[in-house]
Structures are given as C-alpha cells and as structure tokens.
Amino acid sequence: MRLFMMTITFLFAVIACFMVNVAAPNGQTAFAIVSRFPVPISPSPIVLFFWLVVYGAIAYWLLTHAQKRTSIPTLYAILFNLAMLSHALTFFSWQQQFFSISVLFALVATLLLFYMYTTFYKHSAYETISRIPISLAISFFSCLLLWEAAFTITYIEWDGFGLSEQLWGMLLLTIALTIGIAIRYLYDDSYFLIAYAWLYVCIVIAHHFNNLFISSVALFLLFAVIIAMKYGQKSSRL
Numbered sequence: 001m002r003l004f005m006m007t008i009t010f011l012f013a014v015i016a017c018f019m020v021n022v023a024a025p026n027g028q029t030a031f032a033i034v035s036r037f038p039v040p041i042s043p044s045p046i047v048l049f050f051w052l053v054v055y056g057a058i059a060y061w062l063l064t065h066a067q068k069r070t071s072i073p074t075l076y077a078i079l080f081n082l083a084m085l086s087h088a089l090t091f092f093s094w095q096q097q098f099f100s101i102s103v104l105f106a107l108v109a110t111l112l113l114f115y116m117y118t119t120f121y122k123h124s125a126y127e128t129i130s131r132i133p134i135s136l137a138i139s140f141f142s143c144l145l146l147w148e149a150a151f152t153i154t155y156i157e158w159d160g161f162g163l164s165e166q167l168w169g170m171l172l173l174t175i176a177l178t179i180g181i182a183i184r185y186l187y188d189d190s191y192f193l194i195a196y197a198w199l200y201v202c203i204v205i206a207h208h209f210n211n212l213f214i215s216s217v218a219l220f221l222l223f224a225v226i227i228a229m230k231y232g233q234k235s236s237r238l
Contacts, residue, residue: 002077007062009084014055016088020095021048030094039151040169040214043202047143050198054140057133076116083112087141090148099152106145113138117187132191139180139195146176146199170217173200177221181228190229197225 021030031045065072086109094102117134150172154165177196184192200222209215 002072002074003062003065006072006077006080006084009081009088010055010058010062013084013088013091016091017051017055020091021051024095028095030091033094033097034151037151037154038165039147039154040166040211041147041150041173041203041218042206043147043199044206046205047199047202050140050195054133054136054195057136061133075119079112079116079119083109083116086112090144094148099148099155103145103148103152106141106148110138110141110145113141131187131189135189135191136195139192142176142180143195143199146172166211166213169214173203173217173221177224181224184228193225193229197222197229200225 024030024032031048034042086105090102090105090109093099093105113134117131117138120131120134150169153168180193180196184190200218203218204215204222207215207218
C-alpha cells in the first residue's frame, strides 16, 4: 500500500510537470512565463530534459522495490509522498502565476526529500539503490528553487539592497553550489552535483556569452563542479 501511494503521488508530480512545461492548458508554459522578464540566470529550455533523468531514476527505484517486494519504512513513504505533492503544487502555483507560493512549495519539497536522503545515509540497506535517485531529485529540485527565486526577485522588482540583478544572480549560483559541494563531501555523493553541472551548462548556452559576466561565472562554477565531482574523499561507509 505504501509503494502504491508513492507511485500515485509520483505520477501526479510527473503529470504536473508535463502540463506546466509542455502542454500548459492556457498556452503559457513555464519558460513562456519566464521569457517575459529579464532573469539574468535563466537557463536554456533544454535544462528541462533533466527531468527525464530525475523521473526515470525515481521510476526505476520504485520499480525495483516493487519487483523485490521490499518493505518501505513508513517515514520514508510519508516524506516522499509529501515531497511529490509539494513538487506538483510548485508547478500548478507557478502556472497560476503565484510565484512566491511556488517558491515556498519548491523549498518544502526540497527540504522533505533532503530529510529523507539523510535518513537513507544512516541505513546501509538504502545506500546504493535509494540514494542516487533521491540525490538527483534533491539537486534538481534545488536548481528549480534557485531559478524560481531568481525570477521572483526580478518579478517583484526588489531592489536587492542596492545590488544589481546580475550580482544577485552570481550570489545565488555561488551559494547554491557551496551548499551542493558541502553535501557532496559530507555524504560522499558525487551524483548530487550532476544537476548543478547541467544547470550551469544550460545557462552558458542560453546567454551565448552575450552576458559575459553571467556566462563567465557559470563556466567558473561548472569547472568547480567538475573538480568537486572528480576529487573527493571517499567515505569508509561505501
């Protein structure tokens, strides 16, 4: 029953993502809404292809549990279901242009999955099969949160304590990567940084160096991601 409910909430989130990013009922996809505003760190639309990786990994994880008939702890099931529901509401609230609420739901979904991820790390039975799909999901959820936060700052015309939009974009990208690298080393999880690398690549593609400042920052952070993924102290747990 737990696995069934997890599958239902997962499919609900996938459908929400598809409706908002591909087949929006009112014709206003997520990128169509964003393109109306000059968001400095907006990536290329191809960034959305990473959802296929995330959802594919989670689907494989759920299918593996179903085939092996393994029992999923109640806490994991609750956290996962709430995260998927929050994730779906992120898309729906964005579609209705409730941007601040969408950012809140994105934050809730990311924190719920992260708590689930930390509990996986404490149980050896869940290290390999479970950590990678959830790791990919958290990292890309956090990228979505970063992007939505940057857009919302632009949308509400916040003065940003006198800082320019480009500088705020650089700060958001740097803060996000700092957190990502910290998690990568704390949990010995190089997969966590894959979504960040993809995001930075898509930002460079989107700007084509027309915005030299943002493109240069994205390239520098991409280099930092690659170094952090390649060189890390392996945990004795793995």
